[in-house]
Amino acid sequence: MQAGPHNCMNKLPGKIVALECNSHMSLVDVAVEGDTFTATLLETPEQSPYLKIDQPVTLMFKETEVSLAKNLSGLISLRNRFPVVVQGIERGAIMSAIGLDYRGHSLACVITTRAVDRLQLAIGDQVEALVKANEMVLSYEH
Amino acid sequence: MIQVNIQRTLHGVQGDFDLNVDLDIVEGEFVALFGPSGVGKTTLLRCLAGLEKPDRGRIAFNGSVWFDAQEHTHVPPQERHVGYMFQDYALFPNMTVRGNLEFARRKGSSRQRVDELLELMDIAELQHRKPNALSGGQKQRVALARALAAEPQLLLLDEPLSSLDPTIRSRLQDEILQLHQRMGISTIMVSHDVGEVYKLAGRVLVMEAGHIVRQGSPAEVFSSGQTTGKFRFTGEVLGIEPMDVMEALTVLVGNQIVRVAAMPDEASNLHVGARVMLVSKAFNPMIIALE
Numbered sequence: 110m111q112a113g114p115h116n117c118m119n120k121l122p123g124k125i126v127a128l129e130c131n132s133h134m135s136l137v138d139v140a141v142e143g144d145t146f147t148a149t150l151l152e153t154p155e156q157s158p159y160l161k162i163d164q165p166v167t168l169m170f171k172e173t174e175v176s177l178a179k180n181l182s183g184l185i186s187l188r189n190r191f192p193v194v195v196q197g198i199e200r201g202a203i204m205s206a207i208g209l210d211y212r213g214h215s216l217a218c219v220i221t222t223r224a225v226d227r228l229q230l231a232i233g234d235q236v237e238a239l240v241k242a243n244e245m246v247l248s249y250e251h
Numbered sequence: 252m253i254q255v256n257i258q259r260t261l262h263g264v265q266g267d268f269d270l271n272v273d274l275d276i277v278e279g280e281f282v283a284l285f286g287p288s289g290v291g292k293t294t295l296l297r298c299l300a301g302l303e304k305p306d307r308g309r310i311a312f313n314g315s316v317w318f319d320a321q322e323h324t325h326v327p328p329q330e331r332h333v334g335y336m337f338q339d340y341a342l343f344p345n346m347t348v349r350g351n352l353e354f355a356r357r358k359g360s361s362r363q364r365v366d367e368l369l370e371l372m373d374i375a376e377l378q379h380r381k382p383n384a385l386s387g388g389q390k391q392r393v394a395l396a397r398a399l400a401a402e403p404q405l406l407l408l409d410e411p412l413s414s415l416d417p418t419i420r421s422r423l424q425d426e427i428l429q430l431h432q433r434m435g436i437s438t439i440m441v442s443h444d445v446g447e448v449y450k451l452a453g454r455v456l457v458m459e460a461g462h463i464v465r466q467g468s469p470a471e472v473f474s475s476g477q478t479t480g481k482f483r484f485t486g487e488v489l490g491i492e493p494m495d496v497m498e499a500l501t502v503l504v505g506n507q508i509v510r511v512a513a514m515p516d517e518a519s520n521l522h523v524g525a526r527v528m529l530v531s532k533a534f535n536p537m538i539i540a541l542e
Contacts, residue, residue, distance in 0.1 A: 118517070151533040172514050173497075201495030206514070217514065219497060243534040 119175070119216045121146070121168045128160060135160055137247065139168055142212040147188040148245035159249045166249045174244040175218035177207065178237045179228055189240040195232050198225065209238065252278055253405065253437065257298055257308035257318070261461060263289055270294055270305075270461040278313070279435040283442055283452035283469070291461045292441045293338070296407045299439070300335045301328035312405065332357070334403030334436075338410045340394040342382040348393050349378040355400040365400060372396040372426075388419040395427070399434075408440040412447065417487060421506045424450050445473055446485050446505065482531040488521050502527060 123141035130136070130153050137160065139146045146168055154160040177193075193216065197208035205225045209216040218238065230236070253276040261270050270291040276282055284292040297303040299310065301317065304325055310318040317326045342351050352365045369375040372392045382390060391412065398406060411427070412420045428451055431438055442448050448455050449469040457465040457472060465472055473483070489508065490501035498518035500511045511529060513521075521527065 118514070149534070173512060199496050201497075204495045204497060206496035219514070243532065246530070246532060 119170050119172060119218075121211070121214055121216075123166060123168055125160070125162055125164045125166060128154065128162065130154060130160075136242070139166060139247070141168065142214075144191050144212075146191070146245065147242040148247055149242045150247065164249060166247045169246045169248060170240050170244050172206070172217045172219045174240055175216070175220075176239040177218060177220060177224070177228060177230070178239060179234070181237055181239075185239075187239050188242040189238075189245065191238050193236060193238045195230055195234040195236060197232065198230060200225065211238070252276070252313060253299075254309070254311045255295075255299065257295075257305035257310060259291075259294065259298065259303075259305045259307075261291055261294060263460075268461050272461075272463060274456070274463065276437055276439070278437055281431055281438045281440070281451055281453050283440050283448040283455045284458055285442060285445075285448055285455050285472075286458035287443075290458045292458055293409055295458075296335070296409055296439065296441065299405065300333045300407055301326060301331050302335075332401060332404045334398035334401050334406045336394050336398040336406075336408045336411050338413065338441075340382075340390050342390060342393060342397070344382050347379050347381055348374060348385070351382070351393060351397050352400045355397045357400070357402045360402060364402070368396040368399055371430075387415055388423070391415060391419075391423060395423075395430075399430075403436060406436045406438040408438065410441050410443065413443070417503055418506070420447075427451060445469075449473070450505075482529075482533065482536070484529045486527055486529060488523055488525045488527055490523060491518050491521060500527075502529065504529065 121141045123139040123146065125137055126140045126145065127138035128135055133151060133153065135150045135153055137148045137150060139148065148168065152160065191211055193209040193211045195207060196210050196215070199206045200222055203222060204219050205222045207218050207220065207225070207230065209218060216238070228236070255272055255274040257270070257272055259270045260267055272295055284295065286292060294303060298305050305318060305320065307320045309316065309320070312331070316322070316324050317331055318324060343354065346354060349365060349369070352368060356364055369378055372395060374389065374392050374396060377385060377389055377393070382393070385393065395411065412423055415423065424447055440451065452469055454466060455469050455472045456463045484504045486502040486504035488500055489503050492499045494512065498513045498515055500513050500518060500521070502509050502511055
């Protein structure tokens with residue numbers, strides 16, 4: 110598999126561009142390579158002062174939380190949709206690992222082998238990656 | 252209430268540094284001292300026990316002065332009623348288990364006390380054995396019983412469980428916790444184990460180079476890290492097995508064994524016995540009421 114040089118879940122560097130908060134939660138928009146990603150956190154700027162506009166952060170999400178779509182149309186509640194190119198496919202009996210390129214960043218996802226067949230995924234395919242905002246974790250440098 | 256304000260020069264590997272601690276401990280509190288080796292944690296315990304003298308400062312326990320450099324007061328260890336459990340247990344090798352406890356018993360206290368402790372710590376059957384005929388876990392129990400034999404007002408535990416395997420360790424943590432809840436003895440414990448500190452201590456003091464650099468509840472102190480994931484469990488990797496395109500990690504968290512799916516790259520940094528932190532967002536868990 111050509112999942113690329115990352116040794117702990119998918120990571121993308123970005124910057125906080127918008128914040129929406131209530132007493133317990135924050136909806137954080139992060140700009141990465143010109144796209145906007147969203148993370149919902151059970152944290153507030155009062156508890157976590159790093160939650161501020163222009164703060165550099167790293168978005169992290171587990172490989173098993175990424176879905177892939179081809180020719181997706183209609184409305185969807187999911188907040189994180191971004192274009193990726195299939196770089197490698199490692200088929201297993203039940204699960205398969207897919208290496209992805211997102212605007213020069215290596216990512217990976219794990220979906221069922223059944224889904225790989227249903228989408229007829231092949232290397233070089235341009236597909237859409239989807240991640241729920243709940244599954245996005247932010248980390249930052251102190 | 253224990254009031255400590257002491258200074259002492261320590262000779263570290265990288266030169267001399269000052270132990271400088273200003274600390275109040277409320278009666279019945281369970282406090283953990285956390286930090287790397289050689290920062291003065293053991294020295295602080297030894298000063299409290301009266302085994303070492305600070306250079307300057309004062310130690311008072313419930314109003315009575317144990318140490319005061321200016322007044323030249325230094326109450327000897329046996330008059331402080333402190334129970335001290337040493338890192339290496341330091342059991343008397345030539346005495347039986349009972350003998351070790353009898354020796355530590357507070358003068359004038361009843362002999363029944365020793366019988367009670369032998370029962371309590373589940374070591375009555377070992378009472379005629381000598382320390383070299385005991386397992387690590389048994390020695391640990393005897394050392395804890397001996398520390399309690401002095402009917403201490405203050406219990407000092409110096410990495411009490413560091414040499415034990417995880418299962419025994421977890422069981423003895425439960426026992427220490429129950430003992431503390433039952434007897435309410437003010438306790439100070441040195442530990443390197445985040446899980447242990449979480450489980451036992453109400454307050455944790457993080458020490459670096461002779462100073463307390465941070466303190467608070469274990470949740471406050473240990474969750475101020477970088478990741479926003481809300482659930483963090485530290486555990487030990489028990490097994491790594493291939494699972495299709497992923498790896499199945501078997502991890503001991505507390506005394507539960509869990510299986511976690513990992514990417515091969517994640518697993519390649521790990522080995523059996525490695526310590527890991529499992530982080531999960533607060534949205535994931537389903538909650539099932541048990542009452």
